[in-house]
Amino acid sequence: METLYRKHRPQTFADLIGQEHVRTTLQNQLKGGCLGHAYLFTGPRGVGKTTTARLLAKAVNCLNRKGGSEPCNACEACLEILGGRSLDVVEMDAASHTGVENVRENIIENVRFAPVLRAFKVFIIDEVHMLSASAFNALLKTLEEPPAHALFILATTEIHKVPDTIVSRTQRFDFRRIGTRELVARLERLVKAEGVTVEETVLEEIARHSEGSQRDAESLLAQVLSLGEKKITMEVASLVLPISPxxxxxxxxxxxxxxxxxxxxxxxxxxxxxxxxxxxxxxxxxxxxxxxxxxxxxxxxxxxxxxxxxxxxxxxxxxxxxxxxxxxxxxxxxxxxxxxxxxxxxxxxxxxxxxxxxEAGSEFPARGGQASPIAPSDPEPRLLHGEISESPLAANSELELVSKDELAEVVMNAEVALPEEADGHVTFKTVEGKWDEVFEKVAQAHTSLGFLLKTARLIGVEGNAVRLGFDFQFHADTMNATKNRDKLEAVMQKVFGSRVKIFGEYVHADADEIVGNVVGELGGRVVE
Structure with a gap:
């Protein structure tokens, strides 16, 4: 039996919901004949990335497009793609075909030949972020110099795992989560087509639980419809649907x-x-x-x-x-x-x-005498240097002042509490022993990040939090940028087999040491 979301999968651009920015741009390109050679669709799961890829494949090969951009769904080309029988549309699931040999066999060897019957040979690569580094490198050359008859459509839910070299050679489209109202309207059309009456409150509850995913919403609706009732109320739906009270x-x-x-x-x-x-x-x-x-x-x-x-x-x-x-x-x-x-x-x-x-931290001005008195959050307040009484402003209390240099020393030597993941721990010795391997993999995939790691040194490992020291605050801030941390953490997870968290820290060094580090990285020497 065909699932509901497959049965009612959008077959025209007009059927797409929540992605007007993508739909409008692609339709204008189709009408103007200015298609790109490669597209990258990114966004949450279940919002229409693969569906849009198939619609675009149909539209470029349709023999009788409607309005210049809509596939007719009646010609031979459209029917072949609908039935999954087209020799000129190649779909590859990168989650199960991650290796370079899969890319060579399905894409590189195939792209050299002209389309069998249609105008374009379309390659759809789903979950493209799952490809290995060598597979990406093999794909890169084809994306750089594609034949005129080839069209590539890459789809991913994790854009940060796709190399910048791939992203820069595609037209990127960001798919959004679908609004609750749009999902409810979509579900209303489906239940009408199925000949079933479902209370609007049930459809609203389904839309809220799906969190912007059309596929999840339609899967939940299918569970509700499987109850076999012709009229479904909230009471009936609660048998399979977790209701929010x-x-x-x-x-x-x-x-x-x-x-x-x-x-x-x-x-x-x-x-x-x-x-x-x-x-x-x-x-x-x-x-x-x-x-x-x-x-x-x-x-x-x-x-x-x-x-x-x-x-x-x-x-x-x-x-x-x-x-x-x-x-x-x-x-x-x-x-x-x-x-x-x-x-x-x-x-x-x-x-x-x-x-x-x-507890403290929750007090706010009393409203009609409803707010209760709140106890102080820290009955034993402390300073970095010295001790004070519970009431720091009490009469005759003496505070020991801290000089700027003393405070700086305390801060530099302070232990930082870092969050730990539950995926297993790494040790300082383990990280130090495999650091060269980590550096080589990073430098191969991300040149600029590799240069940044040259200036880093391992200063601590706590749980699965890895602390890297840098001589300049700018370098530490660059390392802590989400994009750079994600790239390095992804590589380290592959090397160590467990998730780690990276923290870049500015570590003070004297001028001679800083100059020596920079000159060494640039391949020079200091002339006395």
């Missing part, structure tokens, strides 16, 4: 805004009694707190627009009750609770509630 979420948030810890704990007990999935509830609570924060800061006025009407107005008012620091702290506590696994399922959530309502 927004009434309970908003009510709990209102209790937290008042710091009513007793009533909040009673509300959690009710959730347990009604069989609510607490893992899902905490996840939805985190997302709700984020939406409140975005609304409070004015960064996303429509953040609450996807909520059910029954709680929307209350949520808008609630967003103005919380201070931004309270919402960020609430999310931190809920994230901590979501990662806890104990025999009492409600305990992590209860602890998060108690901490939020009673």
């Amino acid at each position: 927004y009434e309970e979420i908003v009510s709990l948030a209102e209790l937290l805004s008042k710091r009513d810890v007793a009533s909040a704990l009673v509300a959690v007990d009710r959730l347990i009694e009604t069989g609510t999935d607490l893992d899902r509830f905490v996840y939805d609570m985190i997302r709700y707190a984020r939406e409140l924060l975005l609304t409070r800061l004015g960064g996303s006025p429509g953040a609450l627009s996807d909520l059910p009407e029954s709680v929307r107005d209350r949520s808008v008012s609630l967003a103005q009750v919380f201070e931004p620091r309270d919402l960020t702290r609430l999310m931190d506590l809920l994230l901590e609770a979501s990662s806890s696994r104990v025999s009492i399922p409600q305990l992590p959530l209860e602890i998060a509630i108690v901490k939020f309502c009673t």
Whole structure:
């Protein structure tokens, strides 16, 4: 039996939703006859990258295009591609064909020959970021000098893993997550085509759970339709769909805004009694707190627009009750609770509630006397140098002042607490022993990053956090740029077999040492 998302896969550009910027550009290129030789589609999963690639393959080979850009889906060329029988459209899944031999066999050897029947020979490479370094190098030459009859379409969910040399030789299109309203409209068309009646609240819940992925939304809808009912209500859908109890979420948030810890704990007990999935509830609570924060800061006025009407107005008012620091702290506590696994399922959530309502950092101006007094966050405040009493401004208290040089020495020698991953640890000796291998792989794939690593030195390994020292702050900042860290961490994961985190640090060195390092890297010498 054909799955719902395959059965109703978009067959024209007009059927694409949420990607107007991509659709408009490609249609204009088709109409103007100014197609590129290579395209790179990047974005989250399930938003239409592969579908758009197949639409473009149909459009360039269609014998009777409509309006200059839409495939007719009736000519021989379109029907061959629809049925997966076209000899002039080659699809390769890079996730299972990662090696250089796969690229040679499927692409390099194939691209030399003219199309069998159609105008263009189209090569679609899905999950292209999974290709090995040697496979990318083999593909690069073909992308640099492609034959006139070849069209390459690369698709990836992880653009940062695609070499810059590949990206620069393609036209890049960034696909976006699809809005809730657009997904609901799409789902309404599908249920109408299937001859089933589904309540709009069910479709809205499906759209929210899919988080902008059309494929996920249609897969969830297929599960709901599999119940076999001709009219599906929220009660029926709850048998297969994890329902978000927004009434309970908003009510709990209102209790937290008042710091009513007793009533909040009673509300959690009710959730347990009604069989609510607490893992899902905490996840939805985190997302709700984020939406409140975005609304409070004015960064996303429509953040609450996807909520059910029954709680929307209350949520808008609630967003103005919380201070931004309270919402960020609430999310931190809920994230901590979501990662806890104990025999009492409600305990992590209860602890998060108690901490939020009673600990410091959550106070804000009293509203109608609802806010409770908050205890100070650190009963034993400390300075870097010397000790002070609990009340630093108390009469007759003496503070020992710290000179600028002393403070600098303390900061330079301080231990930095770094986050650890759960994928296994590496040691200083391991990293030091394989550093040459890491450097060679990085320099081969990313020349500029390789030069930056020449100026680095290993200064520490804690858990799976690797600290690299640099003589200049600029070099440390460059290393800490997300793009550069991702590239180096990807290489190190391949070398060590576990995930590591890279931290670039400025390490003070005297002038002679800095000059010596720079001159050495440039291949020169100091003349006395």
